[in-house]
Amino acid sequence: MEYTDVVMENFTCPKHVGEIEGANGIGQVGSPACGDIMKIFLKINDDGIIEDASFKTFGCGAAVASSSMATDMIIGKSIEEAGKFKNSDVVDALGGLPAEKIHCSVLAAEAIQAAIEDYHNKKAQQ
Amino acid sequence: MKRIYLDHAATTPVDPTVVEAMLPFFTEYFGNPSSVYTEGRGVKKSIEAARLQIAKAINADPREIYFTGSGSEADNWAIKGIAMKNQAKGKHIITSNIEHHAVLHTCEYLEKQGFEVTYLPVDEYGLISLDDLRNAIRKDTILVTIMFANNEIGTIEPIKEIGEIVKEKGIIFHTDAVQALGNIPVDVKDLNVDLLSISAHKIYGPKGIGALFIRKGVPIDNLIHGGAQERKKRAGTENTAEIVAFGKAAEMATEQLEENAAHMKKLRDLLIKGVMDKIPQVRLNGHPEKRLPGNVNFCFDYIEGESILLSLDIIGVAGSSGSACTSGSLDPSHVLLAIGLPAGVAHGSLRLTIGKHTTEEDINYVVENLIQIIERLRKMSPINADCPIDDAVFDKADHHH
Ligand SMILES: Cc1ncc(COP(=O)(O)O)c(C=O)c1O
Numbered sequence A: 001m002e003y004t005d006v007v008m009e010n011f012t013c014p015k016h017v018g019e020i021e022g023a024n025g026i027g028q029v030g031s032p033a034c035g036d037i038m039k040i041f042l043k044i045n046d047d048g049i050i051e052d053a054s055f056k057t058f059g060c061g062a063a064v065a066s067s068s069m070a071t072d073m074i075i076g077k078s079i080e081e082a083g084k085f086k087n088s089d090v091v092d093a094l095g096g097l098p099a100e101k102i103h104c105s106v107l108a109a110e111a112i113q114a115a116i117e118d119y120h121n122k123k124a125q126q
Numbered sequence B: 001m002k003r004i005y006l007d008h009a010a011t012t013p014v015d016p017t018v019v020e021a022m023l024p025f026f027t028e029y030f031g032n033p034s035s036v037y038t039e040g041r042g043v044k045k046s047i048e049a050a051r052l053q054i055a056k057a058i059n060a061d062p063r064e065i066y067f068t069g070s071g072s073e074a075d076n077w078a079i080k081g082i083a084m085k086n087q088a089k090g091k092h093i094i095t096s097n098i099e100h101h102a103v104l105h106t107c108e109y110l111e112k113q114g115f116e117v118t119y120l121p122v123d124e125y126g127l128i129s130l131d132d133l134r135n136a137i138r139k140d141t142i143l144v145t146i147m148f149a150n151n152e153i154g155t156i157e158p159i160k161e162i163g164e165i166v167k168e169k170g171i172i173f174h175t176d177a178v179q180a181l182g183n184i185p186v187d188v189k190d191l192n193v194d195l196l197s198i199s200a201h202k203i204y205g206p207k208g209i210g211a212l213f214i215r216k217g218v219p220i221d222n223l224i225h226g227g228a229q230e231r232k233k234r235a236g237t238e239n240t241a242e243i244v245a246f247g248k249a250a251e252m253a254t255e256q257l258e259e260n261a262a263h264m265k266k267l268r269d270l271l272i273k274g275v276m277d278k279i280p281q282v283r284l285n286g287h288p289e290k291r292l293p294g295n296v297n298f299c300f301d302y303i304e305g306e307s308i309l310l311s312l313d314i315i316g317v318a319g320s321s322g323s324a325c326t327s328g329s330l331d332p333s334h335v336l337l338a339i340g341l342p343a344g345v346a347h348g349s350l351r352l353t354i355g356k357h358t359t360e361e362d363i364n365y366v367v368e369n370l371i372q373i374i375e376r377l378r379k380m381s382p383i384n385a386d387c388p389i390d391d392a393v394f395d396k397a398d399h400h401h
């Protein structure tokens, strides 16, 4: 199994690790296939723009790299745009993933959707 | 960067002395050992010399040693060959649930062919219980196959005691000794085994050559049919160079056994102590004493094995993991599950296996770097003592599909 240089870079020096203070959208999903878990934190401003994003991941190299790349890609996007974010966007940006590691990128896309959903839920409750 | 190889249970580098012994058999001594002319006869003698070296290494008669194409083939042959030959007597086989896939998948195959297999459980250290074994034996049991030492957690099974029980009942006993040879004494007379599998590439020999010990008189069918090689038991023109290499490697392994084992054991204990003392929330998998001298297997809570392996690889260290994420199947290691680890914990496993060339500096380097790697990965992890795994997150993923 071979990881691309971009995957390795994102694994060795991942961007946006940790929790952001004042995150108003938090999503956590696990992969039933392998048991890995990803948590995404979003800070969304009143104009519906994702000002900041971060992650915490319990998973393989591809999962860490996908989290790093995905958070980096959605910062600055509106929640509508981010809502259309797909795992294939992460895979392309990483220069590809081995076939058995595609589900790791799915985890990243799902965690983002879960975080956006959490933001909407919180807002509805206000 | 200097590489530190700590995956000797996966394979070992071929010893230069072994390489030297095998090379002439590709060029100068290329003859077919079955030929009657000089080129053939000379090669035949070398094969018989290697057979004697192997026999001596496990205290067998050379006529009880049959060369195979791998350790996996030896396991397949032992199990299928005994099953086929003895099925009139019964169709029940006993094994354990921590065997190598070469044994497990062969047993599963036989189940599909109408055989019944009992998979003995193991305790938290990976040991089978002799009482469980006694209780599992039936009138129609024809074979017991239990590994000598486990490749993942290094646990050494009580083969001699198992052999006594099995012999008393008149059942055939096979053991996979692929991980044992070169690490602990292997003596087929002392162990009461009828069949025993070994492989060259775990003892500083080449890959693709193994052997099966078959005690004289044990009724077994052939696996590979064809020519009359290996006293009509295993067809195929002999892999002369590798057979000679295997013989040399086995001879060296026997000569150096005490020295190598003591060296590896010292480093193993240094590694275990270093990690257990300096890294919190880690557990040692396998048995504290009944373990291979070169085997170390840890589980680090809250992190995943592949991430540890990649991090180690970057700083020059080669190790392995039973983590789901490193195997194509995505299932965590069956051995770690068998010793009772929850799938989430089995995830964070790291196996480091020491060899005869490993040094104390290597171990110190690994311990020092591992401290930082584990710390970094734990900081990245969404789970910890306060936030354990919440199973609901797995449903959420399904819902989004
Ligand atoms: C316990 C055990 N049995 C069997 C095998 C298979 O041996 P080989 O790689 O020679 O097929 C191995 C190693 O891969 C092993 O560790």
Ligand code: FES
Binding pocket: A031, A034, A035, A036, A059, A060, A061, A062, A063, A101, A103, A104, A107, B324, B325
């Ligand atoms: S997320 Fe589990 S294998 Fe990558």
